[in-house]
Amino acid sequence: MQEVNLTSDEREFDYAFKFKGGIRKDFEVPVVLKGAQNAIDVLRKLKPILPEANINIVNDSTFGACATKVDMKYFIGINYGTYMLLFALFCRMLGNKDILSSIGNSSNEIDQEKLFNIHILDINLLAAITEPVIPVDSTRKALAFWLANKALHTITIHEYAHIINGHCDLMLNINSNGIITENLRHNSIVSSEDMMLSQTLEFDADAYSTLKGLTLLNMEWNQKAFVDELNSVFKSFTDMLSMWSFANYSIWKLFGVGNYDLDRLSTYSHPPPSIRQRLALDLISTIHLDSNKCDEVVSACLNAALEADRSFEKLSQTVETLEGWKMNQDPRCEEHMESLRGNWKNVRPLLVTYSINGLAPIQE
Numbered sequence: 001m002q003e004v005n006l007t008s009d010e011r012e013f014d015y016a017f018k019f020k021g022g023i024r025k026d027f028e029v030p031v032v033l034k035g036a037q038n039a040i041d042v043l044r045k046l047k048p049i050l051p052e053a054n055i056n057i058v059n060d061s062t063f064g065a066c067a068t069k070v071d072m073k074y075f076i077g078i079n080y081g082t083y084m085l086l087f088a089l090f091c092r093m094l095g096n097k098d099i100l101s102s103i104g105n106s107s108n109e110i111d112q113e114k115l116f117n118i119h120i121l122d123i124n125l126l127a128a129i130t131e132p133v134i135p136v137d138s139t140r141k142a143l144a145f146w147l148a149n150k151a152l153h154t155i156t157i158h159e160y161a162h163i164i165n166g167h168c169d170l171m172l173n174i175n176s177n178g179i180i181t182e183n184l185r186h187n188s189i190v191s192s193e194d195m196m197l198s199q200t201l202e203f204d205a206d207a208y209s210t211l212k213g214l215t216l217l218n219m220e221w222n223q224k225a226f227v228d229e230l231n232s233v234f235k236s237f238t239d240m241l242s243m244w245s246f247a248n249y250s251i252w253k254l255f256g257v258g259n260y261d262l263d264r265l266s267t268y269s270h271p272p273p274s275i276r277q278r279l280a281l282d283l284i285s286t287i288h289l290d291s292n293k294c295d296e297v298v299s300a301c302l303n304a305a306l307e308a309d310r311s312f313e314k315l316s317q318t319v320e321t322l323e324g325w326k327m328n329q330d331p332r333c334e335e336h337m338e339s340l341r342g343n344w345k346n347v348r349p350l351l352v353t354y355s356i357n358g359l360a361p362i363q364e
């Protein structure tokens with residue numbers, strides 16, 4: 001990257017993410033970045049104490065994102081591969097007449113071959129083995145774009161939570177790098193205590209992105225701030241919530257490895273997708289507990305997760321042996337969720353000095 005072309009913010013970003021390839025300036029979708037930046041701007045407007053974050057695209061073709069602190073400044077790096085893979089995933093889904101078929105005119109979509117394995121986490125690899133799919137129907141195409149953008153916003157807010165809830169500063173203190181990265185690690189060498197710390201931080205960041213994502217979604221609904229093509233899809237707020245849950249669960253599914261060893265759940269750096277989504281769902285239902293819409297909201301989110309599971313199956317020849325949401329029915333998953341919730345009482349005190357946002361209370 002020739003520094004001469006960079007603004008001073010971009011230069012700082014490039015320096016902060018040198019270890020991952022630096023900034024990707026020729027990223028062709030500045031409007032995508034603007035949407036992510038806008039999500040953070042709105043959250044800062046709602047709570048002005050929250051710090052600025054320098055957000056940009058990292059020159060990395062794999063699926064991932066990263067939050068870090070360099071020279072007292074905070075940075076959120078979204079891999080180039082992340083948006084491209086999300087965009088490719090949702091286009092492939094909506095371009096398939098058997099997926100979300102009640103939306104738009106799905107019969108116009110062209111038959112496509114299943115990929116051998118949908119968990120392809122490098123856009124260059126995906127581009128090498130298959131042609132891109134673009135939905136034919138304009139409503140379905142608009143929804144694919146909406147889902148990809150929502151997914152990207154969820155990731156951005158999640159990374160921002162790593163910053164404002166003190167996770168980056170804690171890491172800076174523990175291992176002298178303030179980097180929180182979303183590369184899934186399975187590591188039996190690192191102690192399971194460290195992995196449980198990592199998973200608890202992820203759980204905390206998910207909780208923030210769920211809560212604030214809902215706030216932004218409500219605003220979008222109230223202002224009807226979506227394109228006209230989606231009027232027939234979002235007839236009620238619940239419809240929109242359902243698609244938002246579909247987008248979020250799909251991120252964790254794409255990012256997940258597909259198969260998890262249920263006897264070693266504490267050795268992963270991030271909780272498995274179904275557990276992340278279940279914890280988010282618990283939070284959503286708590287918020288709506290006093291509302292007469294609670295059942296409707298919960299079933300919309302749950303059905304969206306099941307629909308996402310089915311959609312992944314329809315795109316991939318490789319069958320997951322421990323499939324999606326059903327995994328949560330295993331008592332070992334329930335037990336793991338309890339240990340994650342319980343671990344908050346150990347992790348919260350570590351974050352108190354660093355948190356800018358204020359932390360969730362310890363539930364007894």
Ligand SMILES: [Zn+2]
Nearest residue numbers: 158182202205
């Ligand atoms: Zn994270």
